[in-house]
Amino acid sequence: MKLPQIQNRRGEAGEIVVDLALPMSHACFLGHFPGRPVLAGVLQVDWAMRFAAEYFALDQTVAQDFQVKFRRVVGPDEDLSLALRFDRQRGTVTFEYRSAGEIVSSGKIRLEQHS
Template sequence: MKTKSTFSTLFGQNEGPEILAESTSADNAVLSLYVSDKLSWFDGHFPQQKVLPGVVQIDWAGKIGKAVFAGDRVFSQLTNIKFKSMVLPDTRMTLELRFNAEKGTLAFHYFNESDSFSTGSFKFIPS
């Protein structure tokens, strides 16, 4: 199982969130994240108001979820994606991941005290 110190290997420099804290179990993970204004994803994405692209949120959830839960399974499907609020630079948020090993599904939810940013689900199948 991955720990805070090894999550950084999932992302290139200035491409991933700073992981402030994490708690994992066999089917659930909760990570406290900081989204720095230094991330490369903010460059050129809405220059008047920098916003973290939704595809990046999906990528982060998928990479972290696969590392923690899916192991050798391969990505098959993405469903129920909803973007509810914009993630701006210098945002603190929580990523909650729930894995159903029997179905191979990984649900994600990004949120903080005041906003729900995005939700969705991945399907992983045996390789």
């Protein structure tokens, strides 16, 4: 699935916030669901992993386990921001999606450790 368009990004080592554009025309809304398009939760986790891999230059991005809390549905044309934090020592990525200042989902992903 194509990543959403990045409107802005800001941050520092270990932490970044990415502002995303999610127009109705984005492929994530096609068929999910007809008449009431929503951003699937599995895509939110996938996008968090993919952006984390890119911005934190992760060697591997295989999730060993994850916790996620969905607070409300995300629809098309919302201003959405994704905050990511990487804890290299613990091997975890935490994420938080916000729309209009409200947390819409958040979670923690523990990455598989390679010996």
